[in-house]
Amino acid sequence: MQIESASISQLAEWEKELSTHYERIRQHELNLDITRGKPSAEQLNLSDKLDGILSGDYRAAGGTDTRNYGGLIGLTCARELGADMLQVPTEEVIAGGNSSLTLMYHAVLTGYLFGFAGNTPWRELKAPKFLCPVPGYDRHFTICEQLGIGMINIPVNAQGPDMDLVEKHIREDNEIIGIWCVPKYSNPTGVTYSEETVERLAQLGQIANPGFRIFWDNAYAVHDLGHYVSLPSIRAATLENDTADSVLQFASTSKVTHAGSGVAFVSATGDNLKSLQQQMQAMTIGPDKVNQLRHSRFFTECTSLKDHMRKHADILRPKFDCVLEHLHNGLAGMNLGQWEKPQGGYFVSFNTRPGCAKAVVNLATEAGVKLTPAGATFPYGKDPEDSNIRIAPSFPPLEELDTAMAVFVLCVKLASVRQRLKHLHQKG
Numbered sequence: 001m002q003i004e005s006a007s008i009s010q011l012a013e014w015e016k017e018l019s020t021h022y023e024r025i026r027q028h029e030l031n032l033d034i035t036r037g038k039p040s041a042e043q044l045n046l047s048d049k050l051d052g053i054l055s056g057d058y059r060a061a062g063g064t065d066t067r068n069y070g071g072l073i074g075l076t077c078a079r080e081l082g083a084d085m086l087q088v089p090t091e092e093v094i095a096g097g098n099s100s101l102t103l104m105y106h107a108v109l110t111g112y113l114f115g116f117a118g119n120t121p122w123r124e125l126k127a128p129k130f131l132c133p134v135p136g137y138d139r140h141f142t143i144c145e146q147l148g149i150g151m152i153n154i155p156v157n158a159q160g161p162d163m164d165l166v167e168k169h170i171r172e173d174n175e176i177i178g179i180w181c182v183p184k185y186s187n188p189t190g191v192t193y194s195e196e197t198v199e200r201l202a203q204l205g206q207i208a209n210p211g212f213r214i215f216w217d218n219a220y221a222v223h224d225l226g227h228y229v230s231l232p233s234i235r236a237a238t239l240e241n242d243t244a245d246s247v248l249q250f251a252s253t254s255k256v257t258h259a260g261s262g263v264a265f266v267s268a269t270g271d272n273l274k275s276l277q278q279q280m281q282a283m284t285i286g287p288d289k290v291n292q293l294r295h296s297r298f299f300t301e302c303t304s305l306k307d308h309m310r311k312h313a314d315i316l317r318p319k320f321d322c323v324l325e326h327l328h329n330g331l332a333g334m335n336l337g338q339w340e341k342p343q344g345g346y347f348v349s350f351n352t353r354p355g356c357a358k359a360v361v362n363l364a365t366e367a368g369v370k371l372t373p374a375g376a377t378f379p380y381g382k383d384p385e386d387s388n389i390r391i392a393p394s395f396p397p398l399e400e401l402d403t404a405m406a407v408f409v410l411c412v413k414l415a416s417v418r419q420r421l422k423h424l425h426q427k428g
């Protein structure tokens with residue numbers, strides 16, 4: 001049935017059926033969770049050879065005893081791994097601790113407190129702001145919110161952020177000092193930025209505040225689900241446009257090896273790295289080099305990055321298929337929501353009919369299926385359309401995901417029908 005053309009009595013009948021079904025499910029007292037994009041235990045197991053891999057040999061190439069202090073920018077072999085993931089030269093990479101989010105936080109702090117490469121610290125501006133492609137990664141937005149940096153929503157389309165709007169804001173406001181980008185298999189939309197988008201982003205450094213930085217969070221650089229999708233090089237594009245200083249790139253092995261104990265990387269020009277190091281040297285004597293060496297050995301002795309990621313994909317693919325099948329079989333052609341099939345990454349982004357996302361999440365929670373809170377994919381937790389829901393299929397076992405998705409589809413239908421009924425009643 002098409003929701004738009006259904007009469008009030010048809011909708012009421014439908015609502016009754018769905019409610020009965022929903023109440024039956026509520027009796028089951030489910031306790032399922034498809035909130036965060038965490039790897040499953042099966043995926044984590046793929047990297048268990050990290051444990052004990054050093055067998056007492058803690059020396060890195062060059063003789064560094066990795067157990068000791070020092071080495072602020074990380075071991076060369078770890079930086080090489082980061083260079084491989086980000087497709088940049090090793091000299092332009094710092095290998096840090098276990099989290100790229102921490103590196104991003106420190107990079108924002110560096111810009112805010114001290115300024116990058118001799119530019120004005122952002123805190124000296126009246127109203128520093130970041131452009132935030134939406135829906136996006138909630139933790140990016142939290143960093144800005146915590147530091148009082150303003151945020152401006154930029155819709156994401158199939159090519160990436162709406163670049164006309166990005167350029168317009170930057171031309172009109174010299175206090176825009178950053179943009180968050182997840183350029184490959186974006187969180188949550190799954191979009192990979194097109195050649196034109198990357199080129200236009202690379203040109204921003206010519207018109208923006210000189211302290212402006214693109215935060216290129218390539219968290220899903222090697223996370224293909226099937227065939228490989230190539231992301232145009234932002235480094236090459238900025239070099240051509242003489243704007244190389246405008247980009248900071250990030251990646252990590254969090255969703256490659258062990259999510260809580262991987263290695264994170266930041267890549268940038270020498271001047272930017274110098275600014276970061278100045279901030280970091282007050283904070284730490286150096287990263288966990290033992291873990292960096294473990295990772296380097298793992299990817300030379302046990303597996304290649306490519307083979308390893310193929311194994312992840314084999315585990316993840318049936319889960320994505322499960323989500324997409326439920327959405328297709330339950331909702332296709334009904335005008336109750338919109339979604340895309342991602343080629344990689346960790347999420348399926350679902351848009352309900354405007355005004356329904358919160359209701360869907362609440363209904364699912366009541367039925368024992370935890371979803372990422374509606375609005376979480378937008379700055380300040382405010383989705384102006386109340387429409388986007390991020391589905392994270394990686395963590396639960398397939399059977400649980402199957403049940404959770406059946407509940408999800410039911411909740412989408414129920415919330416949509418109730419909203420439509422309310423609307424028709426209000427119209428009189």
Ligand code: PMP
Binds near residue numbers: 219
């Ligand atoms: N960036 C994005 C876009 C992510 O989705 C995530 C994990 N959900 C992270 C960064 C976190 O990375 P890390 O574990 O390296 O801090």
